[in-house]
Amino acid sequence: MTYFKELASYLTLLNSDERNDVVNYYQEYALDAGLSEAQIKEKFGTAKKLARQILAEYSMREDDNYQDNKETYGKEKAKKKLSMIWLIILGLLASPVLLPLAFCLVLLLLSLLILVAAAFAAVLILLGAMTFASVFVVVTGFGIISQSLGVAFLFIGCGIGGVGISLVIWPLLFYFIRFLLASVAKLAKYIGRKFIRKPSAADWGDIR
Numbered sequence: 110m111t112y113f114k115e116l117a118s119y120l121t122l123l124n125s126d127e128r129n130d131v132v133n134y135y136q137e138y139a140l141d142a143g144l145s146e147a148q149i150k151e152k153f154g155t156a157k158k159l160a161r162q163i164l165a166e167y168s169m170r171e172d173d174n175y176q177d178n179k180e181t182y183g184k185e186k187a188k189k190k191l192s193m194i195w196l197i198i199l200g201l202l203a204s205p206v207l208l209p210l211a212f213c214l215v216l217l218l219l220s221l222l223i224l225v226a227a228a229f230a231a232v233l234i235l236l237g238a239m240t241f242a243s244v245f246v247v248v249t250g251f252g253i254i255s256q257s258l259g260v261a262f263l264f265i266g267c268g269i270g271g272v273g274i275s276l277v278i279w280p281l282l283f284y285f286i287r288f289l290l291a292s293v294a295k296l297a298k299y300i301g302r303k304f305i306r307k308p309s310a311a312d313w314g315d316i317r
Contacts, residue, residue: 112146112156113139119160122196123167131163158203165200165305168193169298187287190294194218197301204305214304218297225289232282236275243271 113136120128139149153159172193175186198218201211250264 112149115156116160119157120163122164127167135159154203161196161199161203162305165196165301168196169301172294172298187290190290191222194222194294194297197297197305200301200305211304214300218293218300221293221296225286225293228289229282229286232285236278236282239271240275243268243275246271 113132116135117128117132120131123131172189175189198215201214201218204211245268246264247268250261250266250268253264254261
């Protein structure tokens with residue numbers, strides 16, 4: 110059926126084996142139930158809609174299997190968290206929940222993502238300014254050594270102290286953003302599990 114070819118084309122985030130397993134799973138039930146393409150679309154919507162629900166469920170399951178305590182929180186993991194949240198948002202829009210509810214949940218998740226981005230940008234700018242100012246004070250201190258040794262040492266000491274504080278805060282910033290992103294991802298997964306229903310074998314029997 111064209112429906113299943115189209116479904117496979119929307120599941121590019123899965124590897125070839127996983128994609129084949131998913132498509133075969135639904136194709137077998139459709140054949141067993143003797144369903145036409147029109148009946149499949151009537152029950153599950155378009156192939157794109159079904160693919161979004163499948164990918165949202167897959168991303169949540171993949172996140173469950175991710176070993177937080179055994180792997181560092183690097184850029185790749187942050188990308189996976191963001192990808193999962195985005196797939197859950199798409200899954201909510203494709204889910205059979207009432208549209209106003211799905212829309213509200215999507216707005217909630219998007220608002221939280223914007224809040225995380227804004228917090229990161231604000232702290233990043235603050236720390237950047239602090240680091241720049243500290244370096245400037247150190248340079249100024251060296252520049253006035255010949256004029257006033259005591260004041261120069263004061264400037265250099267304060268500047269070095271500022272740089273040291275910045276170096277301590279930088280990693281704390283990433284731990285803070287990690288916590289915020291993990292919290293949003295956890296909430297997104299909870300919402301996804303509550304409101305995104307991946308079609309199962311039982312559904313196919315409903316349209317026999």
